[in-house]
Amino acid sequence: MLGKVILNDKEYFKIQITFSKEGGGDDFDDVYIYWFNTQTYLPDFLAYSFSVNGGGNRFRIAYNERYISGIRFVDYENYKTIDSKYPIQDIDKLYNTKELKLLSKIEIKDIKVTN
Secondary structure, eight states, X not given: OOEEEEETXXXXXXXXXXXXXXXXXXXXXXXXXXXXXXXXXXXXXXXEEEOGGGOEEEEEEEEEEEEETTEEEEEEEEEEESSXXXXXXXHHHHXXXXXXXXXEEEOXXXXXXXX
């Protein structure tokens, strides 16, 4: 738990997830951060750092929330930092100051849920 932060005028729990080298796979050193809305407990933002292919940081903003058969689906705006050495734990500060670059949009289409 990294505390609480404000993003888009809403309060979020900021959670960091890491893995140990043993049992953590090839990318055990990747770091993930999730921002859970303190009212809804839904993850509206996520970020991760990675080291493959030169490494970098990504920050994703959930949008287009919809529920199909009771399952929540979202699309994402996918941002990157200009400086890949910026600490992933502070990436929300770059978002708040509009210092991230939109890299892509991740859109899920034609969703089918079967039982």
